[in-house]
Amino acid sequence: IISKLNTVNFNWIDNNKPSIGLIAQELELVLPELVETDISSGLKSINYDSLISILIAAIQELIQKK
DSSP: OGGGOOEEEEEOTTTOOEEEEEOHHHHHHHOGGGEEEOTTTOOEEEOHHHHHHHHHHHHHHHHHHO
16 A cells, blocks of 8 residues: 555645645545545545554554564
8 A cells, every 4th residue: 555655745835835745636546535525625635644554554564574
């Protein structure tokens, strides 16, 4: 799962601050349960808090492979 995630650097539209994250439309293809779509605007958002559990599991798997 982790190898399918594509991190990107971007600037926020509203304040031009640089950030790093994932593209919701891409993440939705791999982990649709982590992406929410606002019905009125159609904008997508990522539940990064839930992504932490997946990252922990991936780290644990790597440790077990040692």
